[in-house]
Amino acid sequence: MKFSIRIFLASICAVFAMVLVSCDNNMAPLEPQASTGSLKLEFDNVVGDRDLKLDTDFYTNAAGERFNITAFNYYISNIKLIKSDGSSFTLPQDSSYFLVRENDIASQVLDLKNIPVGEYTGVEFMVGVDSLRSVSDASNRKGVLDPGYSEVMYWSWNSGYIFMKMEGTSESINTANGKYYFHIGLFGGLEKATLNNIKTVRVDFAGKKASVTGTMAPQVHLLADAMKVMNGSTVVSVAATPVVMASDYSKNVADNYINMFSLDHIHAN
Numbered sequence: 001m002k003f004s005i006r007i008f009l010a011s012i013c014a015v016f017a018m019v020l021v022s023c024d025n026n027m028a029p030l031e032p033q034a035s036t037g038s039l040k041l042e043f044d045n046v047v048g049d050r051d052l053k054l055d056t057d058f059y060t061n062a063a064g065e066r067f068n069i070t071a072f073n074y075y076i077s078n079i080k081l082i083k084s085d086g087s088s089f090t091l092p093q094d095s096s097y098f099l100v101r102e103n104d105i106a107s108q109v110l111d112l113k114n115i116p117v118g119e120y121t122g123v124e125f126m127v128g129v130d131s132l133r134s135v136s137d138a139s140n141r142k143g144v145l146d147p148g149y150s151e152v153m154y155w156s157w158n159s160g161y162i163f164m165k166m167e168g169t170s171e172s173i174n175t176a177n178g179k180y181y182f183h184i185g186l187f188g189g190l191e192k193a194t195l196n197n198i199k200t201v202r203v204d205f206a207g208k209k210a211s212v213t214g215t216m217a218p219q220v221h222l223l224a225d226a227m228k229v230m231n232g233s234t235v236v237s238v239a240a241t242p243v244v245m246a247s248d249y250s251k252n253v254a255d256n257y258i259n260m261f262s263l264d265h266i267h268a269n
């Protein structure tokens, strides 16, 4: 009798032990597993192989003209991150409008939040603002899209954003102030049919990866080469066309600057 009680107690202990072990096993997968993280896109403005320095530095374009840059701003919007398997993640549109300005360091780093965990091998974005947003109610156009934004990137007379603004001086320009003004916009207009200079750019990371995890927030360091605004399929001369705004010629400048973006490197975290 005593013996069987002992066996009985022993087997109860064994069952308890198994329950404890299996409970322990079940605990492990309860560790929180992040499904999103963040990624930073940095736009580093350069001119050819030199850093862009507003006002003070002079550069020489393909037309042989010496020029400086006093302002360099552009909108980046509708960002899409591309994975190695070809799938992609499109940022919610409301959090996908940025204005990069050379005179504002903070504006050059786009902090993208709530990015699904994964390995990204490229990025796609619009240079400018899509036509739908351009004509949507002012309540949908706050922050950098506010038409009253400090560095006027908006044409009130044509209800449209200036996608890319580059200004500077050159001694080759034969006007009183010797300045050039490239204000490139036009989204195809509704009331007044215009050119559509909305451009989408894709930058492949060329074998490199930006791995977003719960703890790793990679920083993708892109270069934007202001020289390419002038040097491209059209060699733009600041002397011949010191003012490029809402004219047909603006297409040539837009076709040039879509090629100004490239990957420099990726910081893993």
Ligand SMILES: [Cu+2]
Pocket (backbone or CB within 6 Å): 221, 265, 267
């Ligand atoms: Cu970097």
